[in-house]
Amino acid sequence: MSKILSLPAISSRPNPNPNPDFPxxxxxxxxxxxxxxRSSLTDQSLSAAAAKRDLLDxxxxxxxxxxxxxxxxxxTKIVEAIDALAVSGRDTVTTGPSLSGTWRxxxxxxxxxxxxxxxxxxxxxxxxxxxxxxxxxxxxxxNVITFPPHGVFFVRSTVEIASTQRVNxxxxxxxLRGENWELPLPPFGQGWFExxxxxxxxxxxxxxxxxxxxxxxxxxxxxx
Numbered sequence: 001m002s003k004i005l006s007l008p009a010i011s012s013r014p015n016p017n018p019n020p021d022f023p024x025x026x027x028x029x030x031x032x033x034x035x036x037x038r039s040s041l042t043d044q045s046l047s048a049a050a051a052k053r054d055l056l057d058x059x060x061x062x063x064x065x066x067x068x069x070x071x072x073x074x075x076t077k078i079v080e081a082i083d084a085l086a087v088s089g090r091d092t093v094t095t096g097p098s099l100s101g102t103w104r105x106x107x108x109x110x111x112x113x114x115x116x117x118x119x120x121x122x123x124x125x126x127x128x129x130x131x132x133x134x135x136x137x138x139x140x141x142x143n144v145i146t147f148p149p150h151g152v153f154f155v156r157s158t159v160e161i162a163s164t165q166r167v168n169x170x171x172x173x174x175x176l177r178g179e180n181w182e183l184p185l186p187p188f189g190q191g192w193f194e195x196x197x198x199x200x201x202x203x204x205x206x207x208x209x210x211x212x213x214x215x216x217x218x219x220x221x222x223x224x
Contacts, residue, residue, distance in 0.1 A: 051085040051087075055082060055085055056214075058077055059106060059107040059214055064105055064106065064114070065107045066117065069114065078107070082196070082204055082214070086206075089204075092164075094198040095136070095161045095195065096136070098198060100134050101133075101217055101218075102133050102217070103203060103218065104129050104130070104131055105129070106214045107212075107213070108211065108213045110207075110211045117130065126147065127145060131145075131218065133221075136161070139159050139160065140156070140159065141157040141158070149179075153175070155171055156171070156172045156174070157171050158172055165194045166193070167195075170187075170189075171187040173185070174188070193208070202214060202215065202216045
């Protein structure tokens with residue numbers, strides 16, 4: 001009687017690691033990739049937080065930019081902090097619904113705004129909040145300078161989203177208003193601005209003339 005050889009059972013499933021003495025090089029590939037991605041996002045977030053903190057510290061005592069006009073070294077440091085923050089925000093969309101709202105000026109290099117802030121007392125008043133009021137859905141922008149308790153100068157504009165960070169605008173009219181009077185003024189131009197960084201608290205802007213603005217979300221909504 002012929003002898004039947006007993007063969008070891010062959011599994012239909014391939015062994016993921018045929019040599020147990022060596023680690024499977026594919027076993028942790030996905031988890032390592034996920035860990036690296038999370039680490040990169042964490043580093044980017046920490047970098048943005050540090051740049052934001054640095055920027056806010058640098059502008060905190062600059063009287064919305066008036067003092068910076070006479071301090072070139074401080075201006076250089078502020079622009080460097082803005083550039084660092086812009087790097088962290090370069091791949092983000094800043095022209096979506098989060099752009100809408102009432103934004104209040106913290107610091108700027110715009111000479112016209114700084115001139116008004118500095119010299120409002122010559123007209124028997126003082127400059128209050130300086131605002132940008134944006135409605136992305138409606139395609140409108142108001143640039144507003146308030147003169148408490150009743151005065152306001154505002155410029156109406158239409159806006160058009162040009163890219164993930166750039167907005168084109170065109171002035172349509174301007175109004176100087178007091179408590180019981182109003183003086184219409186003609187529109188005077190067009191241009192663009194880029195929000196190079198935006199979060200729940202602040203927005204950093206560079207415009208067509210190379211000026212910078214740092215603005216925060218006002219704790220109220222301005223209406224005409």
